[in-house]
Amino acid sequence: MSDPRPEAVIDPSRADPVLKKQSKSQSEIAWEQFRKHRVALIGGGVLIVMYLVAAFAGFLAPYGINEYRTRPSSAFRPPTQVHWTDPETGRLTRPFVYDVAQERDPITFQRVYVEDTSTRYPVRFFVKRPEATYKVLGLFQSDLHLFGVDDPARIFLWGTNNLGKDVFSRVLYGGQISLTIGILAVWVSLFLGLLFGGLAGFYGGWVDEFVMRLVEVLSAIPGLFLLVVLASLLQDPRNPLARAFGLQMNSAQTFLMIVIVLGFVGWGGLARTIRSLILSIREMDYAQAAKALGAGESRVLWRHLLPATASYVIVDLTLAIPGFILTETGLSFIGLGPSEVDTASWGLLLRDATARGISIQFVPWLLIPGIPIFLAVLSWNLVGDGLRDALDPRKRR
């Protein structure tokens, strides 16, 4: 990114040669540093692609999130093979798939699917399927899909689960939950962390003592327990919160609740960091000067102390997002996340692979939803590390 400010305004003949170039702002320096961090840039690119895919999941996914057929059942179908070459001539052709028929292996009684090579079903692009409508960015209805095949054939790029739901479509939709929940939860814990950490560091005394005790108590209870107990109790339709929302929580409310629970469990570390930063910044000359000039308490806190913690907080939060993503997928994995009804968190999809009576060796494609979790967490970590280096003046390159 080039310097957007017009340099021509300053007359080069009159300007002092040293001043000819305007000095860079903090964020410009940080961005310049960040750009030099190749891995972090790659991580950022991967994230942008993933978030775009999640945003347009409805269009990219050939099937609806809960679409399945019982007759003929398509349970546990392995990934559909897309043929690129003509089997007779061996030449490259327009991609097509075959319909499959379910049979039983005579010895192991395992379900096997055999291709019926009599009819070819070409892969069509920009198909309209009224069975699978979706809302584009939550705004308007559409039933246009990037690709699809004609009935009765079906195209399952990553196979199907025990009910015959398309894993590929569900992974795309799952990103909408799993990728956003971390970002939202970070705001909750940012709010709590800033509030409590700021208060503790600024006022000290009994406020500090109380807040730090609270953080200690929270961290004394194993986090997973707190999460599991909170999530399961709040999802119980009889509890007061659930009743306030209406008896049965719908998926959006469960989602919101998980966000709050995650943020609530995760703010302690941030509060501690902010408190110790404020304690040291409060004694610095400029903060003392502001106080001496008659600035009020809240002005010193909001204008002088909290902004100074910004770079730490940004890095802390960026590195907290992958943690929240991992926690959310873990919660969904044990069935306490957003429910099955019309969402598909990646953790929930992985749960299919451990269902009772399933041996993973026969349905390895059910593990595919783990890969995007891994990619998202990895990329957020890379971006966070890049940001930390970029914002740290000692690591300038």
Added chain:
Amino acid sequence: MFAYIVRRLFNLIPTFVGATLLAFLIAQLVPGDFLAQRALEPNVRPETIERLRTQFGLDLPWPVQYVRWMGSLLQGDLGLSFSSNQPVTNLILDPIRNSMILVLMSLVMLYTMAIPLGVFSAVRQYSAADQVVSAVSYFGLAIPNFFFAQVLILGLFVLRSWTREAFGFNQLLLPVAQMTSSGYLDWPWYRQAWDIFLHALMPAFVVATAGIAGFTRVLRAQMIEYLSSDFIRTARAKGLGQRSVTYKHALRPAIIPFVAGIGGILPVLIGGAGLVEIVVSWPGITPTLLEAISRQDIYVVLGLVVITTLLLMVGNLISDLLLAVVDPRIRYD
């Protein structure tokens, strides 16, 4: 030192009371209880419910319940389980012991793998091996451990199908589920111990992965910083060998955060072990907890939370004491 330990122990009391109170409050959020569930069953008489309610003290206000529960806790009694009518202590001891087997094994793995790896990549900074270690540790940090466990299980199955084709060897290299094999009860103790060890290897490694990756990275950074510091130059100038400089002079200060971190790593390991326990059906804390929650067996839930909280606080204390041993700059007077 003794005075310090006593002071620390006293400091634990408010934290403990706060944590149990919080857990108790959260459990009280549910308006119904186990007995309300039970009352819906047609063959249970209302009088029985009433009797049980008085017996468990559920008709009292919650502060009274908490004080009563705390009182019996101090006598080592965690109350009765509603669903099985047994003392909670009997129900949760085995799961806690089983989880501890996993957690301690992964703790051992963590230290025996992270320290050599960290030292190695710091000494060979920017070498190919160092880059590989860095890359692998990024992977280790990013992979969710329940997914990693599933992948390893799949890998073991695939390995078996290969060895079966190649050598007719139709055995899994490591057991992938449960904690014991069939026939376990008839074996002598050393074979039982070996059996549990084999079952724990894979899950313990999975639980330790993120920790190994994180520790390796931090230790590498610490070692690099110390290896370029003045006292190391002095040590080298005095003619000390590479080995002595690395292990005696640089490693000792670099290791301090890890000793301090044992207290912090324990809850992470216990939490992480939970999901892995579910994948490999390890009879540990988390499966028991989930079952107790689904049955609204509040005293079992609270018992598990209390015991693990206690374990964590003791772990923190131990790491503080170890820190005093490793770091001579810390004085506890």
